[in-house]
Amino acid sequence: MESTLPTLSSRPHPECLPVMWYKGTNYILHTQTLTAEFCAKYILDEKRTTCIEDEYLIDIGYVLRHQKHIKREDLEYYYDLYNL
Numbered sequence: 001m002e003s004t005l006p007t008l009s010s011r012p013h014p015e016c017l018p019v020m021w022y023k024g025t026n027y028i029l030h031t032q033t034l035t036a037e038f039c040a041k042y043i044l045d046e047k048r049t050t051c052i053e054d055e056y057l058i059d060i061g062y063v064l065r066h067q068k069h070i071k072r073e074d075l076e077y078y079y080d081l082y083n084l
């Protein structure tokens with residue numbers, strides 16, 4: 001079955017990011033189909049956390065459980081690239 005959720009690419013439209021910060025990264029993980037690059041760059045970036053829950057709840061494993069189409073190797077590659 002094909003997903004009807006919109007996809008956020010590695011370069012989201014600038015208007016998408018304020019929604020993400022307002023609603024929370026957890027909301028985005030549950031309602032959008034995301035790319036590995038987007039997750040590494042925006043979801044897993046500790047400087048962009050939106051609440052204390054994000055800091056201890058959202059990690060690579062959590063992203064992979066909610067974005068089942070993403071491969072661990074891809075997410076780890078982009079995580080290492082963006083989160084030095």
